Amino acid sequence: MPAIIEAMFSYPFLTRALIVGILISLCAALLGVSLVLKRYSMIGDGLSHVGFGALAAAAAMNAAPLYVAIPVVVLAAFLLLRISESGKIKGDSAIALISASALAIGVMIVSLSSGMNTDIYNYMFGSILSMSSGDVTLSVVLSIVVIILFAVFYNRIFAVTFDETFARATGTKAGIYNMLIALLTALTIVLGMRMMGAMLISSLIIFPALTSMRVCKRFKSVIICSAIVSALCFFTGISSSYALSTPAGASVVVANLIAFLVFAAVGAIRDAMQLRLGKG
Amino acid sequence: MAVLSCENLCLAYENKIAVSGLSFSLEAGEYLCIVGENGSGKSTLIKALLGLKQPKSGRISLSEGVKHTEIGYLPQQTPAQKDFPASVWEVVLSGCLNAKGIISFYTRKDRQRAMENLEKLGISDLKNACYRELSGGQQQRVLLARALCATRKMLLLDEPVTGLDPIATAEFYSLIRDLNKKDGVTVIMVSHDLHAAIENADKILQLRCEPLYYGSAAGYAESEPGKKLLGGDGNACHH
Incomplete structure (x- = not known):
């Protein structure tokens, strides 16, 4: 195993992918807790599909992908949040509507401009080679900003996540914090989706939160x-992807799935033992 | 001295009027129960009192020294809270946020305050417990402790005994009575429990978009709307 890791770090592109990926995983995990608890998990999924459309459009226009995708996805995040809050169309169906449309438009753009090729496969399922060194810098800076903002507003984010009505009543501008969460989520998704793939990036947001909620109580x-x-x-996923030559995104998701199953088992066993102790 | 007064208040959603012609004033240390059927404008009035809804006309005024954000609010529980992983301590402490600006880290004073309120409500042993694993009565106490962290002056409780068993309900009412009588906290409670309202409150406000009754709790049972609602209650029991 150490030999594999050593070999991995001898490739600069893998080292870059690991640095960026771990930072993005951290951001996604932090935001994911709030999103899952607020019942907004679907927003992550919706945004990644919008991101796919934006990347396809950027490729067709020969523009830098991140500079097109970031503003589009941020806009979509605000839109999804507004729809979820206004309640005219139920949140989840509105998100399904938007994500399917964005996906369809993205596929149309790709097939009209360059035809179905490896690009579309890479957008869908991610590619570890997709990061240029400029992207790496941008990703590192943005993910550090996300982590700092989350730490600074941690107490408010807790208050808004736990009980939005009370938070509003006691003077927390809940709308602003909801927007902040949506904005940070949008950034995380855009940065992560080219490595993880549009289909798989939302798992990075949802899995860690659900996994740790099996066991943790605070x-x-x-x-x-x-x-x-x-x-x-993420680290395990990338290592096994290197060792087994499997796609990076899928390997990370499978690693997350295994962690989830382990935590769920541990949680269930602990609860059963507590029940028995409580009875005895 | 009136801590809260409404003058000819009118609240509306777009074109639909929810509350109109409401005038009342509440003295410091009084205990008011707001009663009325579903859809009678109680929730809208609460939103307005909390400053979350602007009046269409008329005004709500709080006495000097009380801000909207200093009303200790006990909202109805949301479904999301049922499986929310949070410790009692985290929940109670979040009540201290209302006094803070953009930078919102807790100070030693906040922690002291949270601890005092836990002790006052007799739940200091639950400090590290997981909120979702508590009984309904304990959860309400935790939320009450959080509300007390936000205020020492006025509590606004929205149907606080919904879903509690009779013993927990009685305990909760006596807790509120103590806060009201011993600590002089002004209490406003929205309730469906008319008998408890008459027993505990000083004043009763009955709403059906317009105020049907506002006055002492003792006089309510004798009043026309009071008899009707109490009688209606009785009928409902026979079904």
Whole structure:
């Protein structure tokens, strides 16, 4: 195993992917806890499909992918949030509507401009080779900004996640924090989706939160546990992708799935034991 | 001295009027129960009192020294909270956020305050417990402790005994009575429990978009709308 890791770090592109990927996994895990608890998990999925459309459009226009995708996905995030809050169309169906449309438009653009080729496969399922060194810098800077903002507003984010009505009543501008969460989520998704793929990036947001909620009982420990689980799963996923020559995104998701199953088993066993102790 | 007064208040959603012609004032340390059928404008009034909804006309004024954000609010529980991983301590402490600006880290004073409120409500042993694993009565106490972290002056409770068993309900009412009588906290409670309202409150406000009754709790049972609603209650029991 150490030999594999050593060999991995001898490739600069793999080292870059690992640095960016772990930072993005951290961001996704932090935001994911809030999104899952607020019942907004579908927003992550919707945004990644919008991101796919934006990347396809950027490729067709020969523009730098991140500079097109970031503003489009951020806009979509605000739109999805508004729809979820206004309640005219039920949130989940509105998101399904938008994500399917964006996906369809993206496929149309790709097939009209260059035909179905490896690009579309890479957008869908991710490619570890997709990061240029400029992208790496941007990703590192943005993910550090996401982590810092999350830490600074941690208490408010907890309050808004746990009980939005109370938070509003006691003077927290819940709308602003919801927007902040949506904005940070949009950035994380755009940065992560080219490596993880549009189909798989939302798992990075949802899995670590659900995994740690099997075992942890406090908000802070859920957050910390999610961050650790997420980073570890990413690392494991990439290592096994290197060792087994499997796609990076799928390997990371499978690592997350295994972690989830292990945590769920541990949680179930612990609860059963507590029940028995409580009875005895 | 009136801590809260409404003058000819009218609240509306787009074209639909929810509350109209409401005037009342509440003295510091009083205990008011707001009663009325579903859809009678109680929730809208609460939103307005909390400053979350602007009046269409008329005004709500709070006495000097009380801000909207200093009303300790006990909202109805949401389904999302049922499986929310949070410790009691985290929940209670979040009540201290209302006094903070953009930078919102907790200070030693906040922690002290949270601890005092846990002790006051007799749940300091639950400090590290997981909120979702508590009984309904314990959860309400935790949320009450959080509300007390936000205020010492006024509590606004929205149907607080919904889903509690009779013992927990009685305990909760006596807790509120103590806060009201011993600590002088002004209490506004929305309730469907008319008998408890008459027993505990000083004043009762009955709404059906317009105020049907506002006055002392003792006089309510004798009043026309009071008899009707109490009688209606009785009928409902026979079904």
